[in-house]
Amino acid sequence: MKFICSKSNLYNGVKTVQRAVPTRTTMPILECILIDATTNEIKLTANDTELGIETIIEGEVQEHGIIALNSSIFSNIVSKLPDNMVTIETDENFKAHISCEKAKFDILGKSGDDFSYLPFIEKSQGITISQFSLRDVIERTSFAIANDDNNKLMTGELFKINENNLEVVALDGHRIAVRYIELKESYSPRELIVPGKTLKEIKNIIPGNVDDNVFIYNTSNHIVFEFDKTTVVSRLIEGDYFKIDSMLSTDYETKVQINKKELYESIDRATLLVKESDKKPIIMNITDSNMEVKINSYIGSMDENIDIEKDGRDIMIGFNPKFFTDALKAIDEENINLYMINPKAPCFIKDDNGTFIYLILPVNFNAIAN
Amino acid sequence: MKFICSKSNLYNGVKTVQRAVPTRTTMPILECILIDATTNEIKLTANDTELGIETIIEGEVQEHGIIALNSSIFSNIVSKLPDNMVTIETDENFKAHISCEKAKFDILGKSGDDFSYLPFIEKSQGITISQFSLRDVIERTSFAIANDDNNKLMTGELFKINENNLEVVALDGHRIAVRYIELKESYSPRELIVPGKTLKEIKNIIPGNVDDNVFIYNTSNHIVFEFDKTTVVSRLIEGDYFKIDSMLSTDYETKVQINKKELYESIDRATLLVKESDKKPIIMNITDSNMEVKINSYIGSMDENIDIEKDGRDIMIGFNPKFFTDALKAIDEENINLYMINPKAPCFIKDDNGTFIYLILPVNFNAIAN
Structure with a gap:
């Protein structure tokens, strides 16, 4: 096998397929990237048998052939090559000769006979x-x-x-x-x-x-x-x-419109006072036009107020702060609507256009201690 | 104690002194930053008894006092505050109230009585x-x-x-x-x-x-x-x-002038083929106007040629590649001079102005195997 391609094409191709190389495996062949130049295309493949990735890189095949090279060694070498044309040539003993400008490497590959190819999938109704x-x-x-x-x-x-x-x-x-x-x-x-x-x-x-x-x-x-x-x-x-x-109920007793950034930053600050293992909830005390966000841990306490628009009943409800910040990070809207029923029922974050629903279960908290 | 300062001043001050807070210690007071506002200055101090750092931040002291706050909690809180003026106020129970815009935190501090202050050093002959x-x-x-x-x-x-x-x-x-x-x-x-x-x-x-x-x-x-x-x-x-x-001899048998970047990149690529634990040397084979850089490991082999100017004898010499790249990274000059005596004597990298000397001991290698 012999082919010539640019370092950047090769590098991008290796980076792409490498994501299917398992980090830990007892089968050395799975640690390899298969380079297939048996046709006039240069095809790179990696496959951990659950997930397989294949990509075709631009280049000139001068001699047909196939080889499997250790993914981490090969990608390290490619990443350090000068930004120029790379030649890869293999011999009958599966020694791969990689050259680019003055850089010349020889590494030992495998035949690829043991490589688990991607399953054939008929491409219909895509x-x-x-x-x-x-x-x-x-x-x-x-x-x-x-x-x-x-x-x-x-x-x-x-x-x-x-x-x-x-x-x-x-x-x-x-x-x-x-x-x-x-x-x-x-x-x-x-x-x-x-x-x-x-x-x-x-x-x-x-x-x-x-x-x-x-x-x-x-x-x-x-x-x-x-x-x-x-x-x-x-x-x-x-x-x-x-x-x-059936879980996505549309009933609510309390609807809150709130600035997303203010709520996010407030909860984000509150998480400074909790360790994951604590399971300390963030408490939202929702009254007319105000949400009090508070948390109380052995590290300290925080208490902030955010302007809101509220429909329906007052409510005091507790959440795992990370679940709330995760959902808020996934929303672009400047203002968001929260829908709640009672302190034991899920809270919904929904938009009016029906493009997303985030449901978060509340957590119990001791209202007196907080 | 009560003072007001900007978040950025406070943040920079905390970041600076925090470097003297030990990562592991059995003495909780060492994990603290001391905030000293007993005069009209706001002084932050951290001290692990080997290394102590003290910095004065700009701000307005409104009530004199002193407190020790856990460094990691305090710096996390400060880093998440909005970019505005921060007020820190403490009470007689060493509760610190930190507020900035709508963010309000209460954390428990210590008196600072146990804090190990920096030793007094007379500042003369600086x-x-x-x-x-x-x-x-x-x-x-x-x-x-x-x-x-x-x-x-x-x-x-x-x-x-x-x-x-x-x-x-x-x-x-x-x-x-x-x-x-x-x-x-x-x-x-x-x-x-x-x-x-x-x-x-x-x-x-x-x-x-x-x-x-x-x-x-x-x-x-x-x-x-x-x-x-x-x-x-x-x-x-x-x-x-x-x-x-006595180690910095000025004798040499071989003097090589070489482009630093070319040599660095060549050795850097060679290190791809060795693991730290291997202790595989990089071999330099120096002949008239050429340096062959080669390495041979169980992963593969590399062999490159670099143009040089040479005075004196040919030499083949081996080095730990990391020692060479470390030294080359510390040099700005485009072209450098290497001075060698024999394959068992140190190699010197020196400039003509006498601003630096890097000495690297060679390693033994089996000339036949390489």
């Missing part, structure tokens, strides 16, 4: 969404994915397609994040549960241009994201996702 | 050096300070003053870094061994302006650095520093 929208919706929901593996379904996100509506849902048992997107075309209905790790990697490698699209295909077990010269193939999480519609 | 020069000389030498505590003297740097000459030396048994600075005035001779940790913190907090000065005072046990509104007091390391003059 969904089209802009790169920007896909990245944006992942950013605005994925924080609510559960961190632990106790419930496999909670480690993924629901992508629910019905005609031209895409609903994306993440939840972890304490909160729910829902975003609604209108697609340009209509599609047959389907519900796909995509692993959180896959979405995290996609968010990192997708350029995110408004004018460029991602094409999404699926089988019953796999999902494929295709954009630019890159293909991401991931297993889907099996099972039926939670029925969240 | 040495004056520009902030820029002091920071610069620390940056260009301190990498050669030993990391481990096996030899206490090696954990510090020698500051040797003789008339208007300042010589700064760091060494770790494998290399020596020496910088010579001409001072504006002449001083009585002295040799001070300053702990590496002190120099690291000074490098971080000193603004480094060419036109602003640092005043350095010392007793037999302590050194004081005074700049702007900040005073750093540190213990000195006791003992007689190594006599390095």
Whole structure:
């Protein structure tokens, strides 16, 4: 095998596929990037068997061939090469000779026979969404994915397609994040549960241009994201996702309109006084035109007032401050509406256009101690 | 106590003195910053008993007093305050009330009675050096300070003053870094061994302006650095520093003039093929007008050629690549001179003006295997 390509193309390609290389594995072949120049294209692939990424880089193939190179060694070398054309040449013993200007490296590769290629997915009935929208919706929901593996379904996100509506849902048992997107075309209905790790990697490698699209295909077990010269193939999480519609009540006893930045900064400051392990709630004491935000921990106390517009009853309610700041970070609007029923029922943050719903369960607190 | 100051002044002051707060200690008072407003100045102090930092911040004292506040809690709170005027008020129970716009915090402090104040140092015969020069000389030498505590003297740097000459030396048994600075005035001779940790913190907090000065005072046990509104007091390391003059031979058998950037980048790339623990040397094979730089490890091999100008004998010599790149990073010159005697004697990197000498011991290597 012999090919020539620019350092920047090679570097970007390696960076992209490298995200599918597992950090810990007992199978050395999984630590490799497969460089496939058996046709006139230079194709890089990495695959941890759950998630696989493939990308085609521009360059000139001078001799067909294939090799698997250790991902971390190869990417380190590529990153340090001068910004010029790179030549990679291999011999029959799978020694790869990498040269760029005066820099010349020899590293030992593998045949690639053991490499687990990406599964073949028939590309039919693909969904089209802009790169920007896909990245944006992942950013605005994925924080609510559960961190632990106790419930496999909670480690993924629901992508629910019905005609031209895409609903994306993440939840972890304490909160729910829902975003609604209108697609340009209509599609047959389907519900796909995509692993959180896959979405995290996609968010990192997708350029995110408004004018460029991602094409999404699926089988019953796999999902494929295709954009630019890159293909991401991931297993889907099996099972039926939670029925969240019944949880998204529209009743409320108290509605609060508040400046998002003021609320965010106030809660953010309050978190200085709590350690994660404390589980100290932030208390919102909502009266006419005022929200008192207070917290009381062994470190100290904080008490602030924020102007609000209120409809309905006064309420005093407590929350895990992180759940609230996570949701507020995912909202762009200057002013937001909070809907509450009572101190034991979930609080909803919703917009009037129906583009998002964030549900946060309150926590119990001792009203006298606080 | 009650005073008012800007958030940025307070923040900068806290950031400065915080560097003397130990990361681990069994004495809670050492984790505190002392805020002293017993006069009309607001003085912040932290002291880990080896290193103490004191700084005066601008502000208006409205009620005299003193309090010790936990450094990490206090600095976290200050960092999150809005960018406006901050009021700090304490009561007789050492509760500190911190307020800024709508943000209001109460945290519990300590009396400060147990606080270990900075030792009193008589300020006579002070040495004056520009902030820029002091920071610069620390940056260009301190990498050669030993990391481990096996030899206490090696954990510090020698500051040797003789008339208007300042010589700064760091060494770790494998290399020596020496910088010579001409001072504006002449001083009585002295040799001070300053702990590496002190120099690291000074490098971080000193603004480094060419036109602003640092005043350095010392007793037999302590050194004081005074700049702007900040005073750093540190213990000195006791003992007689190594006599390095006898090690700095001026003989050579081979002199090489080489482009620093080319050599640096070549060795930097070579380090990709070695892990720290490997102790694989980089081999320089120096012949007329060419330096071959090569390395051979279980990961792979590298072989590059760099144009040089050579005086004297051909030589093949091996080095720990990190020692070489560390020294090259500390040199600004475009072209540098290397002086060598034989593959077992130290290599010197020196300039013609006598402003620096970097000595690096070579390592043994198996010439046949490489």
